Amino acid sequence: MALIIGFLLVAALGIAHQFGLRGVRALKPNPNEAPQRAIAIAFLGLLALHMLEIVAFAAIYRGLLHWGALGSIGTGQEMDWGQLVYFSGMNFATLGYTQIETSGPIRLVSMMQSLGGFMVLTWSATFLYTVSERAWRE
Template sequence: MGLIVGFILVAVMGVIHHFGLRALERISGYDKWQPNRTILTVFMGLLVLHTAEILLWAVAYLALQSDPLRPVFGQLIQTGGRTFGDLVYFSGMSFVTLGYTEMKSAGAIRLVGLMQSLGGFMVLTWSATYIYSAWQRAFRLAGQTG
């Protein structure tokens, strides 16, 4: 069950990321007189997009940790309680580093975390390719080498 839920969440994240990049392309434009502005707009937009994705995963973990779903998915275990900030931390670490945190997971939620790590790697590399392409286009239009 955790693998299926994780797969669905990664698919949703892919759709969000796609439309986020499309919106970012419209917002940043390609100003041949200000290529640095274009690149910095893309960078800040990606920062906002990735942060939003991490927060959405934290909300998903919060839902999966609710009383009706906890018996199905297991739990994230941490000494000293668990806050939404802890779930954001777990989500962020899963998103960027394959989930190595002080929080332990037990049950099917481990597979959700695994899928977040895979999805995080996928959108991070997608974003790296996007910013590289934006760099090339912005400085090519400006007639500079960057």
């Protein structure tokens, strides 16, 4: 069950990320006309997009922990919002290397978030590289 939940969350992440990239693309100016601004807006847009994705996963972890059927994160005590955002962000950005232990099936959701984070971070890096390459073209 946890693996299916994780898979569905990563699928939703990918779909949402695609629309987020479209939004960033629409906000940034033409790299040929305003190269430095295009890079800065792309970077800041991606930063905001990734923060939204991290916060969304933190909210999902809160719901899953409240449900209680998938195990626990940390000491088993209720985690505050800051701890959930930290846990989600570390999973998202470092392939699951956190100082907070998970137990039970929720580990599979955490593992899937790490996979999804790796996928969308590399996707975003490619996007930013493309914007930069166009802006720096001589």
